Amino acid sequence: MNAMQRPYNFSAGPAAIPVEVLQQAAAEMLDWHGSGMGVMEMSHRGKEFMSICGQAEADLRTLLAVPANFKILFMQGGGLAENAIVPLNLSRAATVDFVVTGSWSQKSQKEARKYAAEVNVIASGEDNHFTTLPDPAHWQPSRGASYLHICSNETIHGVEFHELPDLKALGTDAPLVIDFSSHVASRPVDWSRVGLAFGGAQKNLGPAGLTLVVVRDDLLGHALQVCPSAFNYQTVAEHHSMYNTPPTWAIYVAGLTFQWLLRQREGDATGVAAMEVRNRAKADLFYRTVDASPFYVNKVAANCRSRMNIPFFLGDEALNDAFLAGAKERGLLQLKGHKSVGGMRASLYNAMPMEGVQALVDYLKEFEQRRA
Numbered sequence: 001m002n003a004m005q006r007p008y009n010f011s012a013g014p015a016a017i018p019v020e021v022l023q024q025a026a027a028e029m030l031d032w033h034g035s036g037m038g039v040m041e042m043s044h045r046g047k048e049f050m051s052i053c054g055q056a057e058a059d060l061r062t063l064l065a066v067p068a069n070f071k072i073l074f075m076q077g078g079g080l081a082e083n084a085i086v087p088l089n090l091s092r093a094a095t096v097d098f099v100v101t102g103s104w105s106q107k108s109q110k111e112a113r114k115y116a117a118e119v120n121v122i123a124s125g126e127d128n129h130f131t132t133l134p135d136p137a138h139w140q141p142s143r144g145a146s147y148l149h150i151c152s153n154e155t156i157h158g159v160e161f162h163e164l165p166d167l168k169a170l171g172t173d174a175p176l177v178i179d180f181s182s183h184v185a186s187r188p189v190d191w192s193r194v195g196l197a198f199g200g201a202q203k204n205l206g207p208a209g210l211t212l213v214v215v216r217d218d219l220l221g222h223a224l225q226v227c228p229s230a231f232n233y234q235t236v237a238e239h240h241s242m243y244n245t246p247p248t249w250a251i252y253v254a255g256l257t258f259q260w261l262l263r264q265r266e267g268d269a270t271g272v273a274a275m276e277v278r279n280r281a282k283a284d285l286f287y288r289t290v291d292a293s294p295f296y297v298n299k300v301a302a303n304c305r306s307r308m309n310i311p312f313f314l315g316d317e318a319l320n321d322a323f324l325a326g327a328k329e330r331g332l333l334q335l336k337g338h339k340s341v342g343g344m345r346a347s348l349y350n351a352m353p354m355e356g357v358q359a360l361v362d363y364l365k366e367f368e369q370r371r372a
Helices: 019-027 047-063 078-090 103-112 233-238 248-263 271-291 317-329 354-371
Strands: 070-075 095-100 118-124 148-151 176-179 196-200 211-216 309-314 344-347
Touching (some): 019 248, 047 248, 078 103, 078 176, 078 211, 103 118, 103 148, 248 271, 271 309, 309 317, 317 354
Parallel strands (some): 095 118, 095 148, 148 176, 176 196
Antiparallel strands (some): 309 344
16 A cells, blocks of 8 residues: 555544655564564564664654753653653652643643652643643742753644743753653754653654653752662663663664654755754644634634644534544544544644645635535
């Protein structure tokens, strides 16, 4: 089956994986590079998988331009587990700050309360139903906070930081922790403003099972006594993500995805820079279509609309089932919104081509005309 025959999958995660990556993984399923083994059958400590893992780490460092003073860790448990693992490693049982901008940062601050002495929500978008971002100029970080946590792209509410906050300009030396699960590799990261970034791979980088952690060296070695060894960042770093058996297949497919991303070009731009050009164009097309229509609505403020996850609503919610059925007939899948928000959601991750967004936009216009 070629790429043209496949439906367009707008799932928020696990999500679409580039066809080239799936085809390569399929071709190597029974015999990886003449080894006589598939990747799922290899010892994680054998030279074959060690080379896969080492290449994946090196490619990710190149792809995201990760500085030398940051460690890249391949972990498990997803973003939800990191909501506990981050405070276990970084809170020092002291005060931690949160900016709550949607469902995921809300979950993060609740989980941190189990491990930090004090959790302060220093800003929140809840009063506006998470349709705006609190202006960093008005944040007041706690004195001596161990870190400040944000979710840089809220998958459910469709709110994104288009620029990471500069905590030094706010008068704090607290490291910034970002949950970048749903927009990792869709745009560059300003590492000068980040202490730690984490994210599940199953939205933009591969299959479920792998969690990425990128952590600055000086933040290692401060885990609480109760932190399990397998979740201690320093232990994981010292063992090159091999302290316990890693998710070998997920690392392998993510590694193929990193290579696919590095090959992408848009004019002079390559890799993540090329993806940002592409993602901006895809999101612009979709938002322009929704904004021009009286039938569809996106409620998020223009200055913080997510390029990756776009919630939208029909003018008549009674038509939701008909909309989804018609979309499925046209090979447009997984458009139902999250149950906590309702409506629809289109996730335009890196693997979604412009042709898929155009097909969705064409369907939106057609559906509206038929209902007019």
